[in-house]
Amino acid sequence: MITKKELKDIVYRVNGAAIEVHKHLGPGLLESIYHKCMIKELSLRNIKFQSELTIPIEYKGLELESDLRCDLFIEDCLVLELKALDKIAPIHVAKLMTYMNLLEAPMGLMINFNVTNIFHEGQKTYVGDYYRCLDED
Template identity: 70%
Template structure:
């Protein structure tokens, strides 16, 4: 996947989140936004896996740690959904760890518990150990 492909994918996912937020607003449970995002991604023809179990290989032993990525988009993008007052450093560490474990270069946290999701609710994370192909 090229840089511009990934940028376009992030743009499309953000558009889906904006649509969900516009339709149902802030203040609901994360599980509600999760279901709505699944539907919006389907409507937009964006492939995803939901609640993807993330394997952990620790020194040759595969651990059943029950880690789950909210949405894994197009096998390229980790998407963690939140409905919290504030995204905390532990939430950021979570998405970065998932990116490393799934061996992908980009992740998003979308927090639906904000007034303006475009300005306040989305943050992109880049795993700098990966080089994307130039366009």
């Protein structure tokens, strides 16, 4: 099981990858372009991920087919949602938190590339219910 310290390091490395992509492309492109570039950058940094992971839905003991997909699931512990919007709406945050819960991920990261300064405006980290189960070191 991953520790809080290891998870913090993963978030730091993923944020670094997003900053690198934003530095090269800037704002104003489609989300799909940033997604492709993030895949490349994460690979270059040897960060393990799954792209467009289908999220399983269990309802009353039955597993249902689902069209839910998270943009990137990093190191089996971090849900990464990418956006290229003027503003992140509450429904985007709710979706990320739901994905975190369904995947039992302790943390999620929302990155919006449609900003001038991605470090200050474009990323926000969310802690889920499974975070408290992690060890400190």
